[in-house]
Amino acid sequence: MATGTTPTTPVTEASGGRAHGRAAIAARHLRTDRWWVPPLVTALGLGAFIAYATWRAFANSDYYAAPYVSPFYSPCLASNCTSMKGGADWPLFGDWWGLSPALLVLVFPLGFRLTCYYYRKAYYRGIWWSPPACAVAEPHAKYTGETRFPLILQNVHRYFFYLALIVAGILTYDAVLGFRDPSGDWGHMGLGTVVLLVNIALIWAYTVSCHSCRHVIGGKLRHFSKHPVRYRLWNRVGALTARHMLLAWSSLISVGVADLYVYLVASGAFDDPRFF
Amino acid sequence: MSSYTAHFKVWRGDADGGGLQDFQVEVNDGEVVLDIIHRLQATQASDLAVRWNCKAGKCGSCSAEVNGHPRLMCMTRMSVFRRDETVTVTPMRTFPVIRDLVTDVSFNYTKAREVPAFVPPKGVAAGEYRMAQQDVERSQEFRKCIECFLCQNTCHVVRDHEENKEAFAGPRFLMRIAELDMHPLDAAEETGLNRAASAQEDHGLGYCNITKCCTDVCPENIHITDNALIPLKERAVDRKYDPLVWLGSKIRRRGQ
Ligand code: SF4
Numbered sequence: 256m257a258t259g260t261t262p263t264t265p266v267t268e269a270s271g272g273r274a275h276g277r278a279a280i281a282a283r284h285l286r287t288d289r290w291w292v293p294p295l296v297t298a299l300g301l302g303a304f305i306a307y308a309t310w311r312a313f314a315n316s317d318y319y320a321a322p323y324v325s326p327f328y329s330p331c332l333a334s335n336c337t338s339m340k341g342g343a344d345w346p347l348f349g350d351w352w353g354l355s356p357a358l359l360v361l362v363f364p365l366g367f368r369l370t371c372y373y374y375r376k377a378y379y380r381g382i383w384w385s386p387p388a389c390a391v392a393e394p395h396a397k398y399t400g401e402t403r404f405p406l407i408l409q410n411v412h413r414y415f416f417y418l419a420l421i422v423a424g425i426l427t428y429d430a431v432l433g434f435r436d437p438s439g440d441w442g443h444m445g446l447g448t449v450v451l452l453v454n455i456a457l458i459w460a461y462t463v464s465c466h467s468c469r470h471v472i473g474g475k476l477r478h479f480s481k482h483p484v485r486y487r488l489w490n491r492v493g494a495l496t497a498r499h500m501l502l503a504w505s506s507l508i509s510v511g512v513a514d515l516y517v518y519l520v521a522s523g524a525f526d527d528p529r530f531f
Numbered sequence: 532m533s534s535y536t537a538h539f540k541v542w543r544g545d546a547d548g549g550g551l552q553d554f555q556v557e558v559n560d561g562e563v564v565l566d567i568i569h570r571l572q573a574t575q576a577s578d579l580a581v582r583w584n585c586k587a588g589k590c591g592s593c594s595a596e597v598n599g600h601p602r603l604m605c606m607t608r609m610s611v612f613r614r615d616e617t618v619t620v621t622p623m624r625t626f627p628v629i630r631d632l633v634t635d636v637s638f639n640y641t642k643a644r645e646v647p648a649f650v651p652p653k654g655v656a657a658g659e660y661r662m663a664q665q666d667v668e669r670s671q672e673f674r675k676c677i678e679c680f681l682c683q684n685t686c687h688v689v690r691d692h693e694e695n696k697e698a699f700a701g702p703r704f705l706m707r708i709a710e711l712d713m714h715p716l717d718a719a720e721e722t723g724l725n726r727a728a729s730a731q732e733d734h735g736l737g738y739c740n741i742t743k744c745c746t747d748v749c750p751e752n753i754h755i756t757d758n759a760l761i762p763l764k765e766r767a768v769d770r771k772y773d774p775l776v777w778l779g780s781k782i783r784r785r786g787q
Pocket residue numbers: 685686687688701702738739740741742743744745746756760
């Protein structure tokens with residue numbers, strides 16, 4: 256700012272009506288546009304997905320229709336898993352686990368998305384209203400942000416990113432298995448194969464566009480000129496990171512659709528159209 | 532040329548109180564909100580206080596709130612409003628008001644002084660600095676800042692919580708820390724200052740919940756959150772929460 260800014264009014268706590276010498280404006284905000292639409296849409300979208308995912312995660316049924324497995328149930332780590340031919344059903348947890356095996360693995364994508372920089376923005380705005388929209392006052396009397404427990408734990412996002420790479424790897428394997436027919440022979444392709452492929456492509460795009468990924472790939476460097484390869488990768492990842500919100504939503508929807516598709520086929524409500 | 536009469540509400544007053552005052556005022560094609568404020572000054576309210584300078588969106592003086600949106604008055608075209616729409620102009624909320632649309636932004640200068648300056652590298656004289664373009668690119672984006680302080684004004688951390696002003700530097704100055712931390716020649720680390728860790732410990736980086744309002748209002752379209760605040764948070768994680776880095780520093784300390 257170029258102009259002289261020596262305050263001419265002493266800042267006193269006792270100033271009329273409004274503390275700290277701020278302009279006396281009583282309204283919480285003066286926005287005239289429909290600022291409440293984005294937080295509302297966000298809250299509804301997240302709520303719908305959570306409701307659907309909770310139902311499916313606890314259902315513990317109709318998650319495998321050879322050769323397709325629902326992304327909610329892969330890898331399947333308990334003994335009570337449906338057997339999947341060559342699939343990622345490794346009973347690491349043995350038979351003491353009596354609940355739905357989805358609960359064992361959903362922790363990872365859940366943690367990844369919960370601590371994601373985009374989803375944080377989405378639920379801080381849409382659900383917690385901190386703030387609901389820009390220049391619209393939040394309803395909370397106190398605010399400490401991510402400075403203390405529990406929100407300081409958001410800093411673990413990076414480690415969920417590493418775990419998410421493993422999960423994405425396994426889902427890629429599942430998608431490849433979609434090229435086998437129900438009896439296990441290669442050279443098959445059905446609508447389900449396409450659904451799983453689109454889903455895994457979006458999951459990878461979302462995972463790679465992660466801000467932590469951008470940092471690890473090259474963002475932490477001081478001298479790009481000394482690391483030309485990482486610099487190029489950092490630029491590529493950065494282009495995706497700029498679309499992180501879009502990828503967050505599209506991959507969330509594709510995961511839901513992939514699960515729903517498997518559910519429909521497994522429960523017999525729908526026959527998987529076969530291309531070859 | 533077509534002109535019409537618009538309904539304006541302008542906040543008038545000072546630290547002792549004030550309120551919105553109604554005006555009917557002429558608007559012509561191609562004008563911006565600042566033009567209308569000037570017309571009010573010239574025709575109806577000669578003592579209306581407003582700070583401005585360049586009228587080109589480059590000096591950062593004319594920050595205010597138009598229909599509740601923090602904006603530069605000189606960059607807000609009248610054509611974005613319907614002709615029958617009331618246009619409400621208020622001073623920035625987060626800072627103490629001096630008079631009418633003029634606020635006391637010295638909070639920002641205090642915060643600016645709290646950020647340790649660039650530390651020159653040893654053994655390289657001024658004038659001998661050589662830097663590759665790709666190494667300075669990131670910092671250069673942040674240098675576009677015109678210090679309008681709209682981001683500081685909009686950030687809910689201080690806008691809604693006066694008591695956080697003490698602990699929180701605000702987006703503009705956290706971005707300044709990021710700029711120096713990414714600077715290829717800054718030698719702060721050699722003097723024992725880790726800028727990223729200090730952003731979290733001393734300048735309130737943890738208060739930012741990356742809700743991006745600073746980015747939304749920045750008239751220079753700087754990607755404050757994506758390119759400065761999130762990278763700075765990631766750098767702080769490197770320093771403070773990475774178990775490998777932590778273990779490494781323990782072992783090294785023991786060896787000393
Ligand atoms: S992203 Fe952070 S600094 Fe920017 S307005 Fe939001 S809370 Fe404030």
